[in-house]
Amino acid sequence: MKTRLLLPSRLLFGALAGLLAASCSAPRAIVATGKVTPQGEFRVAYNQGFNIASAPLSKATSTLKDAASQAASQSRVDYTDATTQLQAAALAYILDPVQPTADISIRYGIVPRLDAGYKYAFGSHVFDAQYQFLGPVGSVENPGRGAASGTTYASIGLQFATQRAKLPSLPFLSDINSLLNLRASRNDLLIPVIFSQSFGPEEEIGAISYGVVYAHSWVSYGFAPSKIYGSNNQIVSALPTTSRNFSSFGGFVNLKLGYRYFYVIPAVSLFYQNYGDYALLNGASTSLSGLTVVPSLGFQLRIPTAASRR
Secondary structure, eight states: OEEEOOSOSSHHHHHHHHHHSOOOSOOOOOOOOSSOOOBTOEEEEEEEEEEEEHHHHHHOOHHHHHHHHHHHTOSOEEOOHHHHHHHHHHHHHHHSOOEEEEEEEEEEEEETTEEEEEEEOSSOEEEEEEEEEESOOOOSSSOOTTOOTTOEEEEEEEEEEEEOOOOOSOHHHHHHHHHHOEEEEEEEEEEEEEEEEEESGGGSSEEEEEEEEEEEEEEEEEEOOSSEEOTTSSBOOOEEEEEEEEEEEEEEEEEEEEETTEEEEEEEEEEEEEEEEEEOGGGOEEEEEEEEEEEEEEEEEEEOOHHHHO
């Protein structure tokens, strides 16, 4: 038995549902520029985004919502095609949730072309580094040789995030989880290649940035239902923890605007992913794929130190 998720249907319901969800996914908004944090300098930032994924949106139908509500209120549920669809919906939200995202971060320039940082994404711990392979390496206070407005910078980043995944706290998804008892965890690797053009020397008044992104995710999940019965009139056996992984490919553009110490950064990223095939209860399976759009708005504060001024 196999079901295939399609692209969005019922977009309005999914979007409204996402607005109420709590952030617990790894950040995928690319708000960095091609220039890394100068050596000895700190940058503190806050970013607010919204993860809009087609796979879970396609499952947020009123029919499935009613089925979840009805099943949650019953003491016994017979396994049907609707049960398969409910599992597919739960996995779609775990793999790529429709919800707001937010993170706070701090970065430090370690050496002239390398910085590193930490983000807390309200449920996800994120560690990342960025290496600059093109452009001068000075600071706003001490511009590098050749730094001028319009200078091109380029870098490559590496971001690793880990979290215990869970369904957002929405009535529809809470009903599904009470029926399926889903447990999951995931790790995410993100590799952006970033190009930017400076506004002012050393991005004194900002920059425009664009590039491509490769991501890879590892997901472990399992179901442990207590009231779903199969055709043999026995409770359906739990699905033991199963591991899957998938790749995502995307692009992004962002705009950094401000002056010397404080910047506002609107950005948008677009990803495509084929999540692959996933085992479900009762020998069923599902296949998922889709697009994800991540608009965001960030705020960044530069904190020069004596070392960065030299």
